[in-house]
Amino acid sequence: xxxxSGNAVRVALLGCGTVGxxxxxxxxxxxxxxxxxxxxxxxxxxVAVRRPHKHAELGELVTADAAALVTRDDVDVVVEVVGGIxxxxxxxxxxxxxxxxxxxxxxxxxxxxxxxxxxxxxSSGADLYYEAxxxxxxxxLRPLRESLxxxxxxxxxxxxxxxxxxxxxxxxxxxxxxxxxxxxATRLGYAxxxxxxxxxxxxxxxxxxxxxxxxxxxxxTAADVYCEGIRAVTPADIAAAGELGFVIKLIAICERTPAxxxxxxxxxxxxxxxxxxxxxxxxxxxxxxxxxxxxxxxxGQLMFYGQGAGGAPTASAVLGDxxxxxxxxxxxxxxPRESAHANLPVRAMGTVPTRYHVSLDVxxxxxxxxxxxxxxxxxxxxxxxxxxxxxxxxxxxxxxxVVVTHAAPEAAxxxxxxxxxxxxxxxxxxxxxxxxxxxxTAPEVGS
Numbered sequence: 001x002x003x004x005s006g007n008a009v010r011v012a013l014l015g016c017g018t019v020g021x022x023x024x025x026x027x028x029x030x031x032x033x034x035x036x037x038x039x040x041x042x043x044x045x046x047v048a049v050r051r052p053h054k055h056a057e058l059g060e061l062v063t064a065d066a067a068a069l070v071t072r073d074d075v076d077v078v079v080e081v082v083g084g085i086x087x088x089x090x091x092x093x094x095x096x097x098x099x100x101x102x103x104x105x106x107x108x109x110x111x112x113x114x115x116x117x118x119x120x121x122x123s124s125g126a127d128l129y130y131e132a133x134x135x136x137x138x139x140x141l142r143p144l145r146e147s148l149x150x151x152x153x154x155x156x157x158x159x160x161x162x163x164x165x166x167x168x169x170x171x172x173x174x175x176x177x178x179x180x181x182x183x184x185a186t187r188l189g190y191a192x193x194x195x196x197x198x199x200x201x202x203x204x205x206x207x208x209x210x211x212x213x214x215x216x217x218x219x220x221t222a223a224d225v226y227c228e229g230i231r232a233v234t235p236a237d238i239a240a241a242g243e244l245g246f247v248i249k250l251i252a253i254c255e256r257t258p259a260x261x262x263x264x265x266x267x268x269x270x271x272x273x274x275x276x277x278x279x280x281x282x283x284x285x286x287x288x289x290x291x292x293x294x295x296x297x298x299x300g301q302l303m304f305y306g307q308g309a310g311g312a313p314t315a316s317a318v319l320g321d322x323x324x325x326x327x328x329x330x331x332x333x334x335x336p337r338e339s340a341h342a343n344l345p346v347r348a349m350g351t352v353p354t355r356y357h358v359s360l361d362v363x364x365x366x367x368x369x370x371x372x373x374x375x376x377x378x379x380x381x382x383x384x385x386x387x388x389x390x391x392x393x394x395x396x397x398x399x400x401x402v403v404v405t406h407a408a409p410e411a412a413x414x415x416x417x418x419x420x421x422x423x424x425x426x427x428x429x430x431x432x433x434x435x436x437x438x439x440x441t442a443p444e445v446g447s
Contacts (some may be wrong), residue, residue, distance in 0.1 A: 008012075008043035009326040012100075013064055013090060014057070015082035016049050019105060020134075022315035023079060024058070028211070030319075036096040037323050039330040045328040063209060070095040074347055077325055079105040079318060081132075085112055094230065095121035096128065100324040105132035105314055111206035111222040118338035127328055127335040129321035134207040135160055135290045137313030139320070144214040153215040155252040157438050158292030159285050160207040162309045163198035163228050164240040164250040169286040174239050180232060181444040190288050200229035201250065204271045205385045207289065211292070212269045216256055220269055226349035228272035237431050240359065240402065241446040246275035247283045251436060257347060268347040274436040275357055282438065286350050290400035295439060318423035347351030358406050358417060359397070364390070364399040368425045375423070379416040382406040399429055404435065 011027070025057055027034070027044050035041045048066035055062045063069055070078050070091050078095040080102065082088050085272050088109050092102050097120055104110070110117070110133050121128040131141045131324040136157075144153070159165050163185060182199065185191035197203045203223040212220040230250050242246050252271045259265040276283055281303050285291040290308025295301050307313040328335055363369050370385065376383055387402040405413065421429045 006104050007036060008041040009329055010043050010045045010074050010076045011326075012069045012078050012095075013047045013321065014070070014078065014080040014088070016055055016062075016309040019081040019314045019318065020047070021215050022311040023081065024319050026319050034319075034323060034326075040324040040326070041229070042322065042326050046072070065406070066091055067094065070100065071215045074088055075105065076099055076329055077321060077322065079178070080106055081314075082106070082319065083108065084347050085109055089113060090116060093120050095125055096126050097123045098108060099126050101127040101129075101329060102404070103128070103129045103321040103325060105318060105319055107133040107210060108222075111209040112219075114210070115219050115338070115340070118340075122337055125334065127325040128153075128338075129335060130210070131321050132314050132317035134161055134210050135304070135324050136162075136306070136308040136310060137293060137316045138290060138292070138304050138308060139317075140164055140292055140304045140366075141210070141214060143302075143304070144211070145339070147297060148294070148296055149336075149339075151298045152256075153294060153296045153297065155439065156211045156215045156258050156292060157251075157282070157294040157436075158252055158290065158304075159249055159282060160211075160252050160290055160292065160308065161201075161204040161250060162197055162288035162290060162307075163191045163195060163209055164201075164204070164414070165285065165290070166288045167199070168230060168233065168248055169236070171233070171235060172242075172292065173286075174237050175239075177235060178233060179389065185354065188423045199231055201227040201271045202229075204250060204252045208254055208269050208271050211252070212254035212423040213269055213340070215254055215294075216267045216344055217339045218267055218344040218346075219340045219348060220254075220267065224269060224346040226272070228269040232431070233273050233433070237433050240276045240357065240431075241433070244275065244276075244357075244404070245278050246435070247278050248273055248283075250274075251282070251283060251348070251438075251439075253436065256447070260317060264345060266345045266347045268349075268352045269348060270352065272434055274394045274434045276436050276438055293438065301439070322326070350409060350414075352410050353407040353414065354410050355437075356417070357405050357431075357433045357435050358420075359430040359432075360401040360403070360420065361430055362399055362401045363427065364397040365425070368399075369401065371423065371425060372420060375419050376403070376416055379408075379412045379419075380407040381416055382414055400430075 167181040205227040291305040385404045
């Protein structure tokens with residue numbers, strides 16, 4: 001891995017879609033600047049795609065044989081922007097075993113099996129960089145991995161999926177339904193034809209696993225992340241949040257929990273819609289933008305904001321990583337290795353303390369509120385505020401009851417709601433939305 005001055009750093013690209021085509025463009029347009037920053041020229045020597053005939057503009061660079069490309073003797077760095085688990089995992093493992101440095105934007109693979117890639121990189125002394133896998137253009141992973149390496153991070157929370165943030169922002173702005181907002185997001189290109197990875201929270205969960213792994217020096221996979229999407233969020237939920245001084249966002253929350261009594265220090269990682277205080281910086285993040293709030297013991301509170309997706313923004317992160325690994329090869333250095341020394345246990349969601357905003361359709365008669373309050377008490381859940389709308393208290397009709405709880409274990413809250421839904425006096429549980437203060441002073445709820 002010694003110096004290579006006078007030689008080009010030769011790059012193989014896997015994938016040439018939205019992001020890959022931007023990487024090709026930037027490599028050509030910024031060739032002189034990249035050479036100045038790296039210390040040698042950065043030369044694209046091959047591009048692997050599934051349908052070469054659709055990329056005639058690449059000429060002799062294009063190939064359908066990705067496996068042969070990643071192990072070619074004249075390749076120094078492999079850049080992967082294909083996505084998915086296979087064949088990306090096999091290809092990148094082959095590249096790393098052959099001593100090639102790897103730059104990847106593949107959040108699904110890293111969240112599923114990042115440890116295997118990290119071990120392969122360690123074994124061969126190659127670099128593994130993946131800034132583009134989370135939050136597009138926003139420089140986020142490298143600050144966690146390098147700038148804050150001397151600090152103790154306690155929480156990482158943020159909006160890491162632009163599609164869902166666009167949908168929720170549209171619902172809040174116009175009062176439209178989830179279905180109408182999704183249709184608009186699809187028409188404008190913010191949502192895929194099959195939006196399930198985004199709207200069901202899986203995309204955000206992959207990113208949360210990567211963030212937690214870096215922040216807490218612990219291997220966290222997507223399977224460790226509690227995940228809930230936004231399909232059930234209604235205009236009524238958003239209006240109710242507004243009345244309380246909150247907004248609803250799909251939030252990825254990664255927290256370090258101190259050791260208490262017999263419980264060891266642990267981490268909790270979850271993705272779900274939540275009411276957050278309108279005064280919190282994350283509440284102002286609208287449209288397809290991403291933002292991540294980091295809290296560390298010495299650094300305090302930091303916020304990273306910008307474009308979280310798209311060809312050019314994501315390619316920006318890829319090129320930043322490419323410059324780093326190319327420079328390492330030129331001068332003979334190595335990038336940071338995987339840091340999983342803390343090896344903290346991941347808490348089950350049922351033990352994580354959360355707060356609920358519960359909206360109930362109940363019979364309008366005396367004693368109903370007392371019975372409902374009794375069920376919360378029975379499960380050890382303290383009520384912060386209660387509001388009733390509709391009904392006259394004289395019986396015969398229905399009323400809407402809104403209960404906001406104090407923090408309690410998720411399992412206790414879920415069990416309470418399940419019991420409430422079976423009560424004769426409860427016509428239906430209209431909605432359940434978690435409430436997250438995210439370390440900031442929350443507005444008073446209820447009156």
